[in-house]
Amino acid sequence: MHLPVSAVPPMAFAGSPIDRADNIRVDPAALGNLMNWRARVLNLDGLLPEFDDDGRLLWHTLADVGEDTELVFLGMMDDRAHFAPVPVEGASGPAMPRAWQVMQMLQPEDLALYGGARSLIDWHARHRFCANCGAPTKPAKGGWQRNCDACGAQHFPRTDPVTIMLVEHEDRLLLGRQPRFPPRMYSALAGFVEPGETIEEAVAREIHEEAGVRVRDVRYIASQPWPFPSQLMIGCTSVADDPEITIDRTELDDARWFTRAELEDARAAGPDGNEQMIFPQKFAIAHHLIAWWLDQ
Numbered sequence: 001m002h003l004p005v006s007a008v009p010p011m012a013f014a015g016s017p018i019d020r021a022d023n024i025r026v027d028p029a030a031l032g033n034l035m036n037w038r039a040r041v042l043n044l045d046g047l048l049p050e051f052d053d054d055g056r057l058l059w060h061t062l063a064d065v066g067e068d069t070e071l072v073f074l075g076m077m078d079d080r081a082h083f084a085p086v087p088v089e090g091a092s093g094p095a096m097p098r099a100w101q102v103m104q105m106l107q108p109e110d111l112a113l114y115g116g117a118r119s120l121i122d123w124h125a126r127h128r129f130c131a132n133c134g135a136p137t138k139p140a141k142g143g144w145q146r147n148c149d150a151c152g153a154q155h156f157p158r159t160d161p162v163t164i165m166l167v168e169h170e171d172r173l174l175l176g177r178q179p180r181f182p183p184r185m186y187s188a189l190a191g192f193v194e195p196g197e198t199i200e201e202a203v204a205r206e207i208h209e210e211a212g213v214r215v216r217d218v219r220y221i222a223s224q225p226w227p228f229p230s231q232l233m234i235g236c237t238s239v240a241d242d243p244e245i246t247i248d249r250t251e252l253d254d255a256r257w258f259t260r261a262e263l264e265d266a267r268a269a270g271p272d273g274n275e276q277m278i279f280p281q282k283f284a285i286a287h288h289l290i291a292w293w294l295d296q
Contacts, residue, residue, distance in 0.1 A: 072084050164234065
């Protein structure tokens with residue numbers, strides 16, 4: 001049931017045009033030769049990008065970067081090396097309103113490029129000390145690794161897998177709303193994959209924990225990188241035989257079944273939604289999952 005490549009909708013933060021150039025990452029001499037006047041460095045205000053009126057990222061040169069600034073090698077594009085500076089501090093909570101504005105303003109390819117850079121530099125900002133012995137670490141392999149000279153430990157950027165899933169019962173979908181959502185905003189249920197479980201097991205567990213619903217026939221649909229801070233959203237669909245809901249109020253404010261007609265009406269209503277619900281925004285994979293289900 002997963003979508004063929006040609007049918008996968010364009011996801012926000014996917015489709016970066018950059019060549020990550022792993023062969024250059026592992027060659028300090030080759031990387032050093034690329035750190036010249038042609039190299040470009042992403043303009044950032046902390047973790048937020050600077051961009052022009054056309055939604056294009058702004059870049060400057062290595063000459064504009066302080067000597068003590070840690071740089072991460074993003075890869076090659078237009079025959080030039082591209083870098084991003086590591087901020088003093090990493091993310092301390094959920095994405096700020098400014099980040100949501102960025103998602104709507106940047107061109108798709110630039111949003112994908114920024115998303116990858118943000119995940120990487122945020123990891124560096126929050127991993128300056130060794131988790132094994134507590135000593136300072138330093139970047140290696142162009143910023144795709146950090147090493148501890150004190151104990152020899154090597155640390156690598158992480159991506160946390162998160163399942164986000166549709167639940168179907170008799171041509172209806174189960175959607176929920178978290179306490180942080182705006183009023184009337186409903187979305188697909190989601191949760192982190194825990195150690196020792198498959199994607200299918202994580203889907204079933206999360207749905208039962210949050211809504212008390214048992215599901216079967218879990219199938220993969222599509223995925224989306226999500227850089228807040230660094231997750232891979234794994235979109236799935238599933239089927240429930242019993243529609244009775246028992247809400248975990250520590251996770252959800254509400255959960256309910258929506259008919260196809262209700263969802264179609266909410267989608268047609270646009271960003272402000274209708275009286276019942278606001279359809280997930282287009283930069284979220286939940287939007288594409290629900291739209292895929294409606295269009296079957």
